[in-house]
Amino acid sequence: MKNKCFTLYPAIDIKDGKCVRLLFGEMEKETVYNNNPLDQAMWFIDQGAEWLHIVDLDGAVTGKNVNKRVILKILNKLQENVKIQIGGGIRNIDDINFWIENSANRIILGTLALENPTFINQLDKKYFKKIIIGADVRNGKIASHGWKKQSDVIAVELINSLNSSIVSSVIYTDISKDGSLQGVSLDQTLSFAKQIQYPVIASGGVSSLNDISRLAKKFSNGIQGVIIGRALYDKKFAFVDALKICKEVKI
Ligand code: AMZ
Numbered sequence: 001m002k003n004k005c006f007t008l009y010p011a012i013d014i015k016d017g018k019c020v021r022l023l024f025g026e027m028e029k030e031t032v033y034n035n036n037p038l039d040q041a042m043w044f045i046d047q048g049a050e051w052l053h054i055v056d057l058d059g060a061v062t063g064k065n066v067n068k069r070v071i072l073k074i075l076n077k078l079q080e081n082v083k084i085q086i087g088g089g090i091r092n093i094d095d096i097n098f099w100i101e102n103s104a105n106r107i108i109l110g111t112l113a114l115e116n117p118t119f120i121n122q123l124d125k126k127y128f129k130k131i132i133i134g135a136d137v138r139n140g141k142i143a144s145h146g147w148k149k150q151s152d153v154i155a156v157e158l159i160n161s162l163n164s165s166i167v168s169s170v171i172y173t174d175i176s177k178d179g180s181l182q183g184v185s186l187d188q189t190l191s192f193a194k195q196i197q198y199p200v201i202a203s204g205g206v207s208s209l210n211d212i213s214r215l216a217k218k219f220s221n222g223i224q225g226v227i228i229g230r231a232l233y234d235k236k237f238a239f240v241d242a243l244k245i246c247k248e249v250k251i
Contacts, residue, residue, distance in 0.1 A: 007225035047239035059089020061146030110134035177205030193222035203227035
């Protein structure tokens with residue numbers, strides 16, 4: 001089933017308890033934007049955000065939920081005000097259940113989907129709509145473990161091997177663009193979306209309102225949302241204007 005409207009997901013990437021942006025996902029190339037991710041989350045909600053995209057970057061690298069406390073704080077305080085998807089270091093059923101029990105709306109799985117697609121395919125159907133796959137892609141192939149490991153697995157093939165009664169959508173991140181404000185990879189994202197049966201959330205490189213508009217126009221081709229990080233933090237445009245473009249999409 002398709003989502004009803006094109007959705008804007010402001011990104012809150014957490015490293016060492018702080019809200020950062022990385023360049024091309026490299027942990028060494030960080031800019032700290034807010035020492036308090038909860039404040040950042042509240043700011044996005046004040047601006048009208050309906051969703052938050054939260055990633056535990058240390059978690060993605062280590063495979064453990066390193067920034068659990070601060071993410072829990074956001075969930076406890078804001079779950080009534082916003083929907084939240086969480087990823088980074090979620091690698092087993094206990095982690096998944098923990099976040100669902102703490103009111104996360106969606107769980108993002110990247111490394112686990114690559115290393116153990118059977119695990120995903122055997123999940124109980126009660127997880128449908130809760131699980132989304134993070135396809136972090138370099139040259140069409142999946143990267144994992146905080147993007148420190150590069151596989152030879154073709155992203156489209158991995159996604160098409162997954163059970164469609166478990167997976168509800170897929171985040172397509174172009175690593176070569178992430179955090180760089182270079183503009184989105186529209187052609188690659190579109191080609192990816194056309195080859196899979198799930199709605200795609202585009203991620204990486206958004207730098208202008210025009211980028212958002214170009215993606216949003218492909219709603220009927222399966223691109224149904226966008227994750228925006230650095231452009232929002234650097235105030236390349238106003239959050240409300242970005243939101244307006246998303247809401248204007250004709251379905
Ligand atoms: O920027 C990075 N180095 C990075 C990042 N943003 N590494 C992983 N991630 C995100 C993925 C996905 O949302 O885009 O973490 C999630 C996947 O984590 P895991 O632990 O399931 O592979």
